[in-house]
Amino acid sequence: MRTPLTQRVQKHRDAMRASGLRPVQIWLPDTRSPGFLEECRRQARIVAAADAMDTDTDAFIDAALADLGDEADA
Template sequence: MPASINQRVRKRPDALRAAGLRPVQIWVPDTRRPGFAEECRRQSMIVASADAEDHGLGGFLDAALSDLADRDERSSVALS
């Protein structure tokens, strides 16, 4: 007797679970919603204003970038 539709539909998720995976549902903003772009602009302006007022931010970011470059350099030497 052929498998029922429900059994066939369950097969793929069961196989993925058996492989150690699990489903995750993620809710994201609807970019098609009216006003979405304006709200993005508004929030971006708030962040840009805060960044402009933080005079130590540039130095902090430069130091972080330098740390990453140093770590990458050490990693590549260790792999050689």
């Protein structure tokens, strides 16, 4: 026999499925695990170093923003 809580959960899941949605399970890093913070810092340093070497992206973004400004004036 189902408890009222499991019945409510099942009703909610059925309604979500009826609206065209489906459940998806995803796995994320455990932010509480030892070493998580240091791994974030390590990856951030890698991204920052790559970003510092890439001057083309800044020029591209500036040009794209300038184009958007021209269209907004029209």
